[in-house]
Amino acid sequence: MARYKTLKVAFKETYQNQGMLLPPDLNDMVAADHPVRIVNDVLERIDISDILKLYKPGGTSAYQPRMLLKVLVYGYMNNIYSSRRLEEAVSQNIHFMWLAGMNRPDHNTINRFRAQRLQDTLQPIFTQVVLMMHEEGLLSIKELYTDGTKIEANANRYTFVWGNAIKTNREKIKHQLTELWNYAKAVAASELDDTDPSGFKKIDKETVTATINTINAALKDKKVDPKIRQKLNYASRNWSQALDKYEEQEKILANRKSYSKTDQDATFMRMKEDHMRNGQLKPAYNVQISTNNQYIASYSIHQQTTDTTTLIEHVSHHIQQTGTKPANITADAGYGSEQNYQWLEKKHITAYVKHNQFDRQQNKTIAGKKPYAQENLIYDKEQDQFICPAGKPMINTGSYTRTTQAGYKQQYTQYEAESCKWCRLRQECHGRKGNRVIDVNHNLKRLKGKADKRLKTSKGIEKRKQRCFDVEPVFASIKHNHQFKRFMLRGIKKVAVETGLLALAHNLRKKAA
Numbered sequence: 396m397a398r399y400k401t402l403k404v405a406f407k408e409t410y411q412n413q414g415m416l417l418p419p420d421l422n423d424m425v426a427a428d429h430p431v432r433i434v435n436d437v438l439e440r441i442d443i444s445d446i447l448k449l450y451k452p453g454g455t456s457a458y459q460p461r462m463l464l465k466v467l468v469y470g471y472m473n474n475i476y477s478s479r480r481l482e483e484a485v486s487q488n489i490h491f492m493w494l495a496g497m498n499r500p501d502h503n504t505i506n507r508f509r510a511q512r513l514q515d516t517l518q519p520i521f522t523q524v525v526l527m528m529h530e531e532g533l534l535s536i537k538e539l540y541t542d543g544t545k546i547e548a549n550a551n552r553y554t555f556v557w558g559n560a561i562k563t564n565r566e567k568i569k570h571q572l573t574e575l576w577n578y579a580k581a582v583a584a585s586e587l588d589d590t591d592p593s594g595f596k597k598i599d600k601e602t603v604t605a606t607i608n609t610i611n612a613a614l615k616d617k618k619v620d621p622k623i624r625q626k627l628n629y630a631s632r633n634w635s636q637a638l639d640k641y642e643e644q645e646k647i648l649a650n651r652k653s654y655s656k657t658d659q660d661a662t663f664m665r666m667k668e669d670h671m672r673n674g675q676l677k678p679a680y681n682v683q684i685s686t687n688n689q690y691i692a693s694y695s696i697h698q699q700t701t702d703t704t705t706l707i708e709h710v711s712h713h714i715q716q717t718g719t720k721p722a723n724i725t726a727d728a729g730y731g732s733e734q735n736y737q738w739l740e741k742k743h744i745t746a747y748v749k750h751n752q753f754d755r756q757q758n759k760t761i762a763g764k765k766p767y768a769q770e771n772l773i774y775d776k777e778q779d780q781f782i783c784p785a786g787k788p789m790i791n792t793g794s795y796t797r798t799t800q801a802g803y804k805q806q807y808t809q810y811e812a813e814s815c816k817w818c819r820l821r822q823e824c825h826g827r828k829g830n831r832v833i834d835v836n837h838n839l840k841r842l843k844g845k846a847d848k849r850l851k852t853s854k855g856i857e858k859r860k861q862r863c864f865d866v867e868p869v870f871a872s873i874k875h876n877h878q879f880k881r882f883m884l885r886g887i888k889k890v891a892v893e894t895g896l897l898a899l900a901h902n903l904r905k906k907a908a
Contacts, residue, residue, distance in 0.1 A: 421493045430907035431490040434469045437903060441523045445516040458500050463508045464520070465494045471900035474877050476893075478502035478509070509896075514888050517895040522716045524899060525692055533906065536692050537722040539685040540866040541709065541730070543702045544874070547668075547881045548661035548890070550678040555663055558652045561641045568634055569598045572606055575627060579610045582617050600638045607631055650800075651698055654678075660887040664700045668880065680882070680890050683709045684898070685724070686866045690905060691898040693717070696891045702729040704801045707738050720744065725858045728753060734803040736842035747850060747858040750843050767824045769833050783812050783831065784820050792832075807834045873897055 425431060438461060446460045469491065470481045482502040484491040529536050607630050614627075647654055653663040653676075661678035681697040683705050693713035697705045706726065714720050723745035731750035739746040752770065755761045765771075772789075773782040781789040789810040797805045812831045815821050825831040849855050873879050879897060882890050 421489065421497070424489050425493050429490065430472065430904065431469055431494060433907040434465055434472065434903050435494060437524060437527065437906075438465050438468065440527065441520055443516075443520065445519060446512055449512055449516070458498060458504060458508075460508065460512065462495055462498060463500060463505065464513075466491060466500070467505065467509055467896055468899050468903065469494055471896045472904050474879075476879065476883050478506040481505050509892060510884055510889050513892045513895070517892050517899075518716065521694075521895050521899055524902060525690075526717065528690060528902065528906065534687040534690040534692060536687070536713075536717050536719050538687055539692060539710075539713070539721045539724045540687065540862045541683065541685045541706065541724055541726040542862075542866040542870070543681055543683040543697075543705060543729070544870045545664050545666055545679045546682055546874070546879070547666065548655065548658045548678040548680055549882050549885050550655040550658035550661045552655075552675070552677050554656035555676075555678070556644050556648070556654050556656060558645070558648050561644055561648075564637070565598050565641060568603065568638070571626070571630070572598070572603060575610055575623065575630070576606065578620075578623055579613050582614060582619070598638065599642070600635045603630075603634050603638060607634070652700075658885040660698065660885075660890070662698045662700060680887070681705060682894055684866065684869065685709070685713055685721075686869050689865055689869055690902050691869060694894050694898045696887055696894055698887065703732045703735065706730045706735045710739075710742075710744070723747060723858070725862045727862070731843075731846065732799075733805060733836065733839040733842060734799065734801060736846065737838070740842070745849070746846065747855055747862075748846060749850065749859075750846055752843075753847065753850065756847075767820070769835070772833070781810050781833065781835075784824050785818050787813055789813075789831070789833065805836055806838065807836050809834055869901065873901060 443461055443464070446464075450457060450460075466481060466485060470476065470484065475481055475484060479502045481491075482500070482505060485495045486492070486499050525534070525536065528534050607627065611627060611631070647659050651662050655661045655663070655678035658678060661680060663676040664679040664681070665674065666677050666679060681699055681702070682694065683697060683702070684694045685692045693709070693716060695705070695709045695712045697708070699705055710721070710724065720742065721744055724739065725747040726749075728749040728751050730748050731753070735748065736746060739748070756770075767784045772784075774780075775782065775788075778788070779791050783789050789812045792809045792811045794806060794808045797807055799805065810833050815825070815830045818824070850859060882893055884890060884893055
């Protein structure tokens with residue numbers, strides 16, 4: 396026991412201030428199997444000639460665009476999205492220092508490269524990487540699993556413009572202008588023409604200004620109610636400017652219902668991340684991706700709030716970028732519209748796409764609650780009539796065309812029962828006054844029937860199961876594992892750059908795993 400009392404604790408020597416004969420090699424400090432080497436290897440093989448064309452000769456030397464691209468992609472792989480944090484990383488993190496070759500671009504250089512140089516050049520670079528992985532057998536660009544998610548924009552949640560509000564304000568101006576006209580007509584009818592503002596189809600600046608000037612001229616030497624005079628003065632000062640503003644806002648809105656003043660490309664959407672639980676709409680973008688084997692094969696950014704109207708544009712974008720038409724596409728019920736089914740059928744793309752009633756029809760409890768629903772009625776194709784629950788024919792009474800918000804024209808046919816007055820099934824069947832009338836879209840009914848048949852096959856069941864753990868985990872990884880829930884940049888073109896970097900980072904991270 397005595398000899399242990401004589402032992403001392405030994406510490407390793409630290410040579411902090413010791414000079415080195417030879418400087419250390421950064422390459423030796425990066426492990427051979429580290430993910431940063433995958434990023435370097437893949438991005439060294441791609442063609443970046445489109446980016447190089449954006450640089451003009453003369454002036455001081457510029458940082459290598461391939462090096463900046465590597466730094467950005469590796470940053471997105473490691474949850475570093477801020478240009479200031481990337482600036483810090485290239486001077487402190489050994490892996491970033493190795494990628495950058497000991498260069499130290501500042502945050503302005505990094506951000507300018509991301510926001511400006513990559514706007515029209517990142518998509519082809521991403522496609523090159525996808526095709527490279529396709530050749531390696533990591534994914535297939537012919538079998539796609541498509542889904543969408545909404546990611547919040549970098550915009551103020553409370554600086555919004557609503558399309559319905561503009562329409563309401565226009566109608567208010569029209570109504571008040573009519574009131575002023577009627578007052579002037581009562582006071583000075585002989586000095587006014589027959590132009591009644593209530594008959595105007597559209598209220599614009601020129602019309603309002605001319606009408607107010609006419610009213611002012613008619614009431615010039617008349618005794619006018621002070622409140623009317625005050626309203627006329629207010630109209631002269633403000634209405635023309637307000638209508639100019641509304642016209643400009645409507646141009647920005649285009650086919651949307653809302654936009655944010657701080658990011659005019661962002662649309663207000665209902666988000667799943669609703670921490671206040673009050674259903675608050677937030678400015679966001681609809682991000683669509685198609686995956687295979689959990690690799691992202693293509694991506695696109697949309698301003699529409701629903702997935703239904705994005706599928707055709709998204710798949711067309713995939714075909715254009717890859718030069719290959721997919722053999723089949725699997726998607727959930729959010730994409731099951733007549734327009735989408737028809738387009739996929741025309742393109743000879745097999746659609747494993749649910750419609751909005753598919754899951755309900757599979758549930759016997761839900762389906763049994765409405766035994767007399769339209770989809771359960773028997774159709775006699777030869778006679779072009781349906782058979783009602785009481786066994787009587789429902790006669791074709793005519794057809795009409797309905798246009799969707801996307802501009803797609805649907806053909807509907809109406810069928811009416813002969814007499815429901817004394818039918819004992821009336822309350823359970825429809826419960827409305829008069830005879831039962833149904834509106835049937837035969838083309839949609841045919842397309843839904845084909846979708847049902849395809850989805851219930853063994854391959855259809857396999858595809859439906861695969862979709863759940865192919866495309867959805869990708870969004871879970873990006874939004875929850877890597878905490879990307881809000882874009883850093885503003886504008887749809889810059890948001891597309893960020894989405895491309897996210898997609899590249901995801902694919903390389905999975906390749907390195």
